[in-house]
Amino acid sequence: MNGTPPAPAEWDAEHAVSAAQAAALVGGRFPALRGLAVEPLANGWDNTVFLVGGRWVFRFPRREIALPGVRREIDHLPGLARRLPLPIPVPEFVGEPADGFPWPFWGARLVPGRELAEAGLPEAARVEAAADAGAFLRALHDPGAAAEAGVGLPRDPFRRGDPSVRAPMARERLDRLTGRGLWSPDPATEDVLAEGETLGPSTGDGVDRVCHGDLHPRHLLVDADGRASGVIDWGDLCVADPAVDLSLAYGAFVGEARAAMLAAYGPVSRERELRARVLAVFICAALAEYAASSGHVRLLEESLKGIRRASGD
Structure with a gap:
Protein backbone atom coordinates (compact mmCIF):
# COMPACT_ATOMS: atom_id res chain seq x y z
CA MET A 1 0.00 0.00 0.00
CA ASN A 2 1.32 3.45 -0.89
CA GLY A 3 2.51 5.38 2.11
CA THR A 4 3.08 2.27 4.25
CA PRO A 5 6.56 2.41 5.77
CA PRO A 6 8.77 -0.60 5.08
CA ALA A 7 9.11 -3.23 7.77
CA PRO A 8 12.25 -2.79 9.87
CA ALA A 9 15.21 -4.92 8.89
CA GLU A 10 16.37 -7.53 11.38
CA TRP A 11 19.59 -5.55 11.97
CA ASP A 12 17.90 -2.17 12.54
CA ALA A 13 18.81 -0.57 15.86
CA GLU A 14 16.28 -0.30 18.67
CA HIS A 15 18.66 2.22 20.29
CA ALA A 16 21.25 3.83 18.03
CA VAL A 17 23.85 5.68 20.09
CA SER A 18 25.37 8.80 18.54
CA ALA A 19 28.97 9.88 19.08
CA ALA A 20 27.75 12.70 21.31
CA GLN A 21 25.67 10.34 23.45
CA ALA A 22 28.54 7.85 23.63
CA ALA A 23 30.86 10.63 24.81
CA ALA A 24 28.36 11.64 27.52
CA LEU A 25 27.86 8.05 28.68
CA VAL A 26 31.58 7.24 28.77
CA GLY A 27 32.59 10.54 30.33
CA GLY A 28 29.80 10.42 32.89
CA ARG A 29 30.67 6.93 34.07
CA PHE A 30 34.46 7.03 33.71
CA PRO A 31 35.96 10.42 34.66
CA ALA A 32 39.46 9.41 33.49
CA LEU A 33 38.11 9.19 29.93
CA ARG A 34 36.08 12.40 30.03
CA GLY A 35 36.90 14.80 27.22
CA LEU A 36 38.67 12.26 25.00
CA ALA A 37 37.78 12.18 21.32
CA VAL A 38 34.94 9.78 20.48
CA GLU A 39 34.84 8.53 16.90
CA PRO A 40 32.48 6.05 15.20
CA LEU A 41 34.35 2.82 14.52
CA ALA A 42 31.82 0.23 13.33
CA ASN A 43 28.19 -0.82 13.26
CA GLY A 44 26.97 -4.39 13.38
CA TRP A 45 23.67 -6.11 13.86
CA ASP A 46 23.89 -5.98 17.64
CA ASN A 47 26.32 -3.21 18.64
CA THR A 48 27.36 0.32 17.78
CA VAL A 49 31.09 0.72 18.34
CA PHE A 50 33.16 3.83 19.09
CA LEU A 51 36.87 4.51 19.44
CA VAL A 52 37.59 6.62 22.51
CA GLY A 53 40.86 8.48 22.83
CA GLY A 54 42.37 6.45 20.02
CA ARG A 55 42.90 3.39 22.23
CA TRP A 56 39.64 2.31 23.86
CA VAL A 57 36.79 0.60 22.02
CA PHE A 58 33.31 0.93 23.53
CA ARG A 59 30.42 -1.29 22.47
CA PHE A 60 26.82 -0.15 22.93
CA PRO A 61 24.04 -2.68 22.30
CA ARG A 62 21.67 -1.78 19.46
CA ARG A 63 19.02 -4.40 20.18
CA GLU A 64 17.64 -5.96 23.34
CA ILE A 65 18.32 -9.45 22.00
CA ALA A 66 22.05 -8.70 22.29
CA LEU A 67 21.99 -8.20 26.07
CA PRO A 68 22.70 -11.80 27.14
CA GLY A 69 25.73 -11.72 24.85
CA VAL A 70 26.94 -8.47 26.38
CA ARG A 71 26.84 -10.06 29.81
CA ARG A 72 28.66 -13.17 28.59
CA GLU A 73 31.42 -11.00 27.13
CA ILE A 74 31.84 -9.13 30.40
CA ASP A 75 31.88 -12.33 32.46
CA HIS A 76 33.94 -14.68 30.30
CA LEU A 77 36.33 -12.79 28.01
CA PRO A 78 38.90 -11.93 30.72
CA GLY A 79 39.40 -15.61 31.52
CA LEU A 80 39.48 -16.68 27.89
CA ALA A 81 42.00 -14.04 26.86
CA ARG A 82 44.70 -15.63 29.00
CA ARG A 83 44.44 -18.89 27.07
CA LEU A 84 44.44 -17.62 23.49
CA PRO A 85 47.30 -16.92 21.04
CA LEU A 86 45.63 -13.89 19.43
CA PRO A 87 44.32 -10.75 21.15
CA ILE A 88 40.63 -10.52 21.96
CA PRO A 89 38.74 -7.64 23.59
CA VAL A 90 38.85 -7.71 27.38
CA PRO A 91 36.24 -5.50 29.09
CA GLU A 92 38.01 -3.08 31.42
CA PHE A 93 35.27 -0.45 31.69
CA VAL A 94 31.71 -1.63 32.37
CA GLY A 95 28.97 0.96 32.28
CA GLU A 96 25.43 0.64 33.58
CA PRO A 97 22.26 2.15 32.04
CA ALA A 98 22.21 5.95 32.35
CA ASP A 99 21.10 9.17 30.68
CA GLY A 100 18.36 7.60 28.58
CA PHE A 101 20.40 4.61 27.45
CA PRO A 102 18.67 1.53 28.92
CA TRP A 103 21.39 -1.13 28.70
CA PRO A 104 24.87 -1.92 30.00
CA PHE A 105 27.88 -1.20 27.79
CA TRP A 106 31.59 -1.86 28.01
CA GLY A 107 35.00 -0.74 26.82
CA ALA A 108 38.24 -2.58 26.05
CA ARG A 109 41.65 -1.78 24.65
CA LEU A 110 41.63 -1.54 20.86
CA VAL A 111 42.54 -4.80 19.14
CA PRO A 112 44.55 -3.64 16.13
CA GLY A 113 43.90 -4.75 12.57
Whole structure:
Protein backbone atom coordinates (compact mmCIF):
# COMPACT_ATOMS: atom_id res chain seq x y z
CA MET A 1 0.00 0.00 0.00
CA ASN A 2 1.32 3.45 -0.89
CA GLY A 3 2.51 5.38 2.11
CA THR A 4 3.08 2.27 4.25
CA PRO A 5 6.56 2.41 5.77
CA PRO A 6 8.77 -0.60 5.08
CA ALA A 7 9.11 -3.23 7.77
CA PRO A 8 12.25 -2.79 9.87
CA ALA A 9 15.21 -4.92 8.89
CA GLU A 10 16.37 -7.53 11.38
CA TRP A 11 19.59 -5.55 11.97
CA ASP A 12 17.90 -2.17 12.54
CA ALA A 13 18.81 -0.57 15.86
CA GLU A 14 16.28 -0.30 18.67
CA HIS A 15 18.66 2.22 20.29
CA ALA A 16 21.25 3.83 18.03
CA VAL A 17 23.85 5.68 20.09
CA SER A 18 25.37 8.80 18.54
CA ALA A 19 28.97 9.88 19.08
CA ALA A 20 27.75 12.70 21.31
CA GLN A 21 25.67 10.34 23.45
CA ALA A 22 28.54 7.85 23.63
CA ALA A 23 30.86 10.63 24.81
CA ALA A 24 28.36 11.64 27.52
CA LEU A 25 27.86 8.05 28.68
CA VAL A 26 31.58 7.24 28.77
CA GLY A 27 32.59 10.54 30.33
CA GLY A 28 29.80 10.42 32.89
CA ARG A 29 30.67 6.93 34.07
CA PHE A 30 34.46 7.03 33.71
CA PRO A 31 35.96 10.42 34.66
CA ALA A 32 39.46 9.41 33.49
CA LEU A 33 38.11 9.19 29.93
CA ARG A 34 36.08 12.40 30.03
CA GLY A 35 36.90 14.80 27.22
CA LEU A 36 38.67 12.26 25.00
CA ALA A 37 37.78 12.18 21.32
CA VAL A 38 34.94 9.78 20.48
CA GLU A 39 34.84 8.53 16.90
CA PRO A 40 32.48 6.05 15.20
CA LEU A 41 34.35 2.82 14.52
CA ALA A 42 31.82 0.23 13.33
CA ASN A 43 28.19 -0.82 13.26
CA GLY A 44 26.97 -4.39 13.38
CA TRP A 45 23.67 -6.11 13.86
CA ASP A 46 23.89 -5.98 17.64
CA ASN A 47 26.32 -3.21 18.64
CA THR A 48 27.36 0.32 17.78
CA VAL A 49 31.09 0.72 18.34
CA PHE A 50 33.16 3.83 19.09
CA LEU A 51 36.87 4.51 19.44
CA VAL A 52 37.59 6.62 22.51
CA GLY A 53 40.86 8.48 22.83
CA GLY A 54 42.37 6.45 20.02
CA ARG A 55 42.90 3.39 22.23
CA TRP A 56 39.64 2.31 23.86
CA VAL A 57 36.79 0.60 22.02
CA PHE A 58 33.31 0.93 23.53
CA ARG A 59 30.42 -1.29 22.47
CA PHE A 60 26.82 -0.15 22.93
CA PRO A 61 24.04 -2.68 22.30
CA ARG A 62 21.67 -1.78 19.46
CA ARG A 63 19.02 -4.40 20.18
CA GLU A 64 17.64 -5.96 23.34
CA ILE A 65 18.32 -9.45 22.00
CA ALA A 66 22.05 -8.70 22.29
CA LEU A 67 21.99 -8.20 26.07
CA PRO A 68 22.70 -11.80 27.14
CA GLY A 69 25.73 -11.72 24.85
CA VAL A 70 26.94 -8.47 26.38
CA ARG A 71 26.84 -10.06 29.81
CA ARG A 72 28.66 -13.17 28.59
CA GLU A 73 31.42 -11.00 27.13
CA ILE A 74 31.84 -9.13 30.40
CA ASP A 75 31.88 -12.33 32.46
CA HIS A 76 33.94 -14.68 30.30
CA LEU A 77 36.33 -12.79 28.01
CA PRO A 78 38.90 -11.93 30.72
CA GLY A 79 39.40 -15.61 31.52
CA LEU A 80 39.48 -16.68 27.89
CA ALA A 81 42.00 -14.04 26.86
CA ARG A 82 44.70 -15.63 29.00
CA ARG A 83 44.44 -18.89 27.07
CA LEU A 84 44.44 -17.62 23.49
CA PRO A 85 47.30 -16.92 21.04
CA LEU A 86 45.63 -13.89 19.43
CA PRO A 87 44.32 -10.75 21.15
CA ILE A 88 40.63 -10.52 21.96
CA PRO A 89 38.74 -7.64 23.59
CA VAL A 90 38.85 -7.71 27.38
CA PRO A 91 36.24 -5.50 29.09
CA GLU A 92 38.01 -3.08 31.42
CA PHE A 93 35.27 -0.45 31.69
CA VAL A 94 31.71 -1.63 32.37
CA GLY A 95 28.97 0.96 32.28
CA GLU A 96 25.43 0.64 33.58
CA PRO A 97 22.26 2.15 32.04
CA ALA A 98 22.21 5.95 32.35
CA ASP A 99 21.10 9.17 30.68
CA GLY A 100 18.36 7.60 28.58
CA PHE A 101 20.40 4.61 27.45
CA PRO A 102 18.67 1.53 28.92
CA TRP A 103 21.39 -1.13 28.70
CA PRO A 104 24.87 -1.92 30.00
CA PHE A 105 27.88 -1.20 27.79
CA TRP A 106 31.59 -1.86 28.01
CA GLY A 107 35.00 -0.74 26.82
CA ALA A 108 38.24 -2.58 26.05
CA ARG A 109 41.65 -1.78 24.65
CA LEU A 110 41.63 -1.54 20.86
CA VAL A 111 42.54 -4.80 19.14
CA PRO A 112 44.55 -3.64 16.13
CA GLY A 113 43.90 -4.75 12.57
CA ARG A 114 41.30 -4.63 9.81
CA GLU A 115 38.39 -6.95 9.29
CA LEU A 116 39.36 -9.72 6.89
CA ALA A 117 36.18 -8.83 5.01
CA GLU A 118 37.49 -5.31 4.38
CA ALA A 119 41.18 -6.08 3.90
CA GLY A 120 40.85 -7.10 0.25
CA LEU A 121 43.30 -10.00 0.55
CA PRO A 122 43.30 -12.26 -2.52
CA GLU A 123 42.87 -15.97 -1.91
CA ALA A 124 46.59 -16.71 -2.31
CA ALA A 125 47.50 -14.10 0.31
CA ARG A 126 45.29 -15.62 3.03
CA VAL A 127 47.46 -18.60 3.91
CA GLU A 128 49.14 -17.09 6.97
CA ALA A 129 45.93 -15.60 8.36
CA ALA A 130 44.24 -18.97 7.88
CA ALA A 131 47.01 -20.82 9.72
CA ASP A 132 46.83 -18.28 12.55
CA ALA A 133 43.06 -18.77 12.74
CA GLY A 134 43.47 -22.53 12.91
CA ALA A 135 45.94 -22.29 15.79
CA PHE A 136 43.62 -19.85 17.55
CA LEU A 137 40.67 -22.21 17.30
CA ARG A 138 42.78 -25.13 18.43
CA ALA A 139 43.48 -23.20 21.65
CA LEU A 140 39.90 -21.98 22.03
CA HIS A 141 38.48 -25.48 21.53
CA ASP A 142 40.91 -27.10 23.94
CA PRO A 143 38.99 -29.02 26.63
CA GLY A 144 40.79 -26.97 29.26
CA ALA A 145 39.12 -23.81 27.99
CA ALA A 146 35.71 -25.42 28.42
CA ALA A 147 36.57 -26.47 31.96
CA GLU A 148 37.98 -23.08 32.95
CA ALA A 149 35.94 -20.54 31.01
CA GLY A 150 32.91 -22.40 29.72
CA VAL A 151 31.00 -22.81 32.97
CA GLY A 152 27.64 -21.12 32.69
CA LEU A 153 27.71 -20.64 28.93
CA PRO A 154 24.60 -21.73 26.99
CA ARG A 155 24.82 -24.69 24.62
CA ASP A 156 24.47 -23.58 20.98
CA PRO A 157 21.47 -21.36 21.76
CA PHE A 158 20.74 -20.54 18.11
CA ARG A 159 21.30 -24.12 16.87
CA ARG A 160 24.05 -23.05 14.51
CA GLY A 161 25.56 -26.52 14.65
CA ASP A 162 22.32 -28.12 13.40
CA PRO A 163 22.20 -28.22 9.57
CA SER A 164 18.56 -29.33 9.64
CA VAL A 165 17.82 -25.86 11.03
CA ARG A 166 20.41 -23.80 9.16
CA ALA A 167 20.02 -25.31 5.67
CA PRO A 168 16.38 -24.14 5.23
CA MET A 169 17.31 -20.74 6.63
CA ALA A 170 20.18 -20.52 4.16
CA ARG A 171 17.86 -21.33 1.25
CA GLU A 172 15.49 -18.54 2.29
CA ARG A 173 18.33 -16.02 2.24
CA LEU A 174 19.71 -17.33 -1.05
CA ASP A 175 16.24 -17.00 -2.58
CA ARG A 176 16.06 -13.37 -1.47
CA LEU A 177 19.54 -12.69 -2.87
CA THR A 178 18.44 -14.29 -6.14
CA GLY A 179 15.36 -12.06 -6.20
CA ARG A 180 17.65 -9.03 -5.89
CA GLY A 181 19.80 -10.22 -8.76
CA LEU A 182 22.81 -10.82 -6.49
CA TRP A 183 22.95 -14.60 -6.63
CA SER A 184 22.37 -17.30 -9.22
CA PRO A 185 21.25 -20.72 -7.95
CA ASP A 186 24.26 -22.99 -7.71
CA PRO A 187 23.98 -26.81 -7.77
CA ALA A 188 27.12 -27.29 -5.65
CA THR A 189 25.71 -25.06 -2.91
CA GLU A 190 22.38 -26.87 -2.97
CA ASP A 191 24.18 -30.22 -2.77
CA VAL A 192 25.93 -29.11 0.43
CA LEU A 193 22.68 -27.91 1.96
CA ALA A 194 20.78 -31.06 0.96
CA GLU A 195 23.44 -33.42 2.30
CA GLY A 196 23.80 -31.45 5.50
CA GLU A 197 20.07 -31.36 6.04
CA THR A 198 20.10 -35.12 6.60
CA LEU A 199 22.12 -34.60 9.78
CA GLY A 200 20.36 -34.01 13.04
CA PRO A 201 21.63 -31.76 15.81
CA SER A 202 25.00 -32.53 17.27
CA THR A 203 24.44 -34.38 20.52
CA GLY A 204 27.54 -33.07 22.23
CA ASP A 205 28.66 -36.39 23.73
CA GLY A 206 31.81 -34.88 25.18
CA VAL A 207 32.86 -32.97 22.05
CA ASP A 208 31.32 -29.60 22.93
CA ARG A 209 33.88 -26.84 23.26
CA VAL A 210 33.90 -23.14 24.03
CA CYS A 211 33.03 -21.46 20.73
CA HIS A 212 33.10 -17.89 19.51
CA GLY A 213 29.72 -18.69 17.99
CA ASP A 214 29.72 -16.19 15.11
CA LEU A 215 33.16 -16.42 13.55
CA HIS A 216 33.29 -14.94 10.05
CA PRO A 217 35.40 -12.50 8.01
CA ARG A 218 34.15 -9.43 9.88
CA HIS A 219 35.33 -10.84 13.19
CA LEU A 220 38.80 -12.04 12.20
CA LEU A 221 41.22 -9.10 12.08
CA VAL A 222 44.39 -9.06 9.96
CA ASP A 223 47.43 -6.79 9.96
CA ALA A 224 49.24 -5.10 7.07
CA ASP A 225 51.28 -8.27 6.45
CA GLY A 226 48.21 -10.47 6.12
CA ARG A 227 48.65 -12.19 9.49
CA ALA A 228 45.73 -12.61 11.86
CA SER A 229 45.90 -9.92 14.55
CA GLY A 230 42.84 -10.56 16.69
CA VAL A 231 39.29 -11.88 17.00
CA ILE A 232 36.45 -9.56 17.96
CA ASP A 233 32.70 -9.50 18.65
CA TRP A 234 32.08 -12.32 21.12
CA GLY A 235 28.39 -11.74 21.77
CA ASP A 236 27.47 -15.27 20.63
CA LEU A 237 29.99 -16.96 22.94
CA CYS A 238 28.70 -20.43 23.86
CA VAL A 239 29.59 -24.08 24.12
CA ALA A 240 28.86 -26.03 20.97
CA ASP A 241 30.11 -28.50 18.44
CA PRO A 242 33.41 -27.05 17.11
CA ALA A 243 31.81 -26.99 13.65
CA VAL A 244 30.16 -23.73 14.69
CA ASP A 245 33.54 -21.97 14.54
CA LEU A 246 35.09 -24.12 11.83
CA SER A 247 32.60 -22.58 9.41
CA LEU A 248 35.29 -19.90 9.03
CA ALA A 249 37.50 -22.43 7.21
CA TYR A 250 34.85 -22.88 4.54
CA GLY A 251 33.41 -19.36 4.25
CA ALA A 252 36.65 -17.35 4.41
CA PHE A 253 39.29 -19.63 2.90
CA VAL A 254 39.77 -22.02 -0.01
CA GLY A 255 42.56 -24.12 -1.46
CA GLU A 256 45.97 -23.70 0.18
CA ALA A 257 44.66 -21.27 2.78
CA ARG A 258 41.93 -23.64 3.95
CA ALA A 259 44.43 -26.49 4.05
CA ALA A 260 46.72 -24.34 6.21
CA MET A 261 43.93 -23.53 8.65
CA LEU A 262 42.88 -27.15 9.04
CA ALA A 263 46.50 -28.32 9.35
CA ALA A 264 47.01 -25.87 12.22
CA TYR A 265 43.71 -26.88 13.82
CA GLY A 266 43.85 -30.66 13.62
CA PRO A 267 41.67 -33.45 12.21
CA VAL A 268 38.08 -32.60 11.25
CA SER A 269 35.63 -35.41 10.57
CA ARG A 270 33.48 -35.45 7.45
CA GLU A 271 30.35 -34.90 9.55
CA ARG A 272 31.85 -31.89 11.31
CA GLU A 273 33.04 -30.51 7.98
CA LEU A 274 29.53 -30.80 6.57
CA ARG A 275 28.01 -29.02 9.56
CA ALA A 276 30.59 -26.26 9.15
CA ARG A 277 29.96 -25.91 5.41
CA VAL A 278 26.20 -25.54 5.86
CA LEU A 279 26.67 -22.89 8.52
CA ALA A 280 29.20 -21.08 6.30
CA VAL A 281 26.60 -20.87 3.51
CA PHE A 282 24.05 -19.47 5.93
CA ILE A 283 26.40 -16.93 7.54
CA CYS A 284 27.73 -15.67 4.21
CA ALA A 285 24.22 -15.36 2.78
CA ALA A 286 23.12 -13.40 5.87
CA LEU A 287 26.15 -11.12 5.57
CA ALA A 288 25.44 -10.59 1.88
CA GLU A 289 21.87 -9.51 2.62
CA TYR A 290 23.08 -7.12 5.29
CA ALA A 291 25.83 -5.73 3.08
CA ALA A 292 23.51 -5.17 0.14
CA SER A 293 20.99 -3.36 2.32
CA SER A 294 23.54 -1.19 4.15
CA GLY A 295 25.88 -0.28 1.27
CA HIS A 296 28.92 -2.35 2.37
CA VAL A 297 30.30 -3.01 -1.10
CA ARG A 298 33.43 -4.92 -0.09
CA LEU A 299 31.55 -7.00 2.48
CA LEU A 300 28.99 -7.91 -0.19
CA GLU A 301 31.72 -9.08 -2.55
CA GLU A 302 33.43 -11.07 0.20
CA SER A 303 30.19 -12.68 1.35
CA LEU A 304 29.08 -13.78 -2.11
CA LYS A 305 32.51 -15.34 -2.66
CA GLY A 306 32.14 -17.01 0.73
CA ILE A 307 28.95 -18.78 -0.32
CA ARG A 308 30.79 -20.36 -3.22
CA ARG A 309 33.86 -21.14 -1.11
CA ALA A 310 31.67 -23.12 1.26
CA SER A 311 30.86 -25.69 -1.41
CA GLY A 312 34.33 -25.77 -3.02
CA ASP A 313 37.69 -27.37 -2.29
